[in-house]
Amino acid sequence: MTSQAPTRAYRRLSVEERRSQLLDAALSLFAVRAPEEVSLDDVAETAGVSRPLVYRYFPGGKQQLYEAALRSAADELEHCFAEPPEGPLTLRLSNALDRYLAFVDQHDAGFSALLQGGSVIETSRTTAIVDGVRRAAAEHILTHLEVAEPGPRLRMTVRMWITAVEAASLIWLDEEKEPPLDELRDWLVEQFVACLVATAGRDAQSASVVTAALAMESADGPMGALARRVLPVVSGAAHLL
Numbered sequence: 001m002t003s004q005a006p007t008r009a010y011r012r013l014s015v016e017e018r019r020s021q022l023l024d025a026a027l028s029l030f031a032v033r034a035p036e037e038v039s040l041d042d043v044a045e046t047a048g049v050s051r052p053l054v055y056r057y058f059p060g061g062k063q064q065l066y067e068a069a070l071r072s073a074a075d076e077l078e079h080c081f082a083e084p085p086e087g088p089l090t091l092r093l094s095n096a097l098d099r100y101l102a103f104v105d106q107h108d109a110g111f112s113a114l115l116q117g118g119s120v121i122e123t124s125r126t127t128a129i130v131d132g133v134r135r136a137a138a139e140h141i142l143t144h145l146e147v148a149e150p151g152p153r154l155r156m157t158v159r160m161w162i163t164a165v166e167a168a169s170l171i172w173l174d175e176e177k178e179p180p181l182d183e184l185r186d187w188l189v190e191q192f193v194a195c196l197v198a199t200a201g202r203d204a205q206s207a208s209v210v211t212a213a214l215a216m217e218s219a220d221g222p223m224g225a226l227a228r229r230v231l232p233v234v235s236g237a238a239h240l241l
């Protein structure tokens with residue numbers, strides 16, 4: 001009697017499962033190569049499917065696939081800043097940045113191509129998707145600050161910081177991922193507080209936000225440590241008071 005090797009059970013993927021598989025394959029490629037350098041054949045090979053199957057799910061070709069992959073990445077990033085409204089502000093921002101920077105680390109060189117534009121297949125739709133991530137992050141942060149109707153100075157401060165986070169992430173990749181992620185995270189949190197404090201000197205709403213946020217911090221927490229590092233530096237400016 002001849003024994004036969006067991007055959008692997010084949011399971012047909014649902015439409016959503018197959019689409020998710022193709023998007024995962026595309027994102028894995030965009031993580032290390034610019035979108036214009038990725039072909040549909042590359043996506044098909046990575047996913048282990050035929051090129052016609054990719055076209056069946058994305059009849060618009062590479063542009064449609066790129067936009068769908070970008071939307072998928074944007075959805076993930078938009079949720080990075082969603083954090084329960086509990087505990088000190090610095091802790092919430094740290095948790096959010098841990099998720100954001102983990103995404104940057106995972107997607108490596110593709111972060112610029114995915115979220116910063118500069119691609120030959122960039123369109124007004126892809127630009128709107130990227131800007132939507134920034135706006136969603138700003139709304140999450142304003143929620144953490146418990147501000148329902150931010151004034152122009154406070155809103156500008158938050159948007160400026162989000163831009164700084166993006167820029168720092170790109171520079172971090174260029175600098176071969178130095179400093180370590182936890183140091184970069186803490187530095188960005190401190191920069192946010194510093195920006196708020198600077199704005200508070202010109203804006204009553206921001207001053208109220210800073211007062212409420214600092215009231216929740218502890219002496220042995222991030223803000224206490226920052227104050228102990230900064231106060232000796234600025235003490236030389238006491239003659240200006």
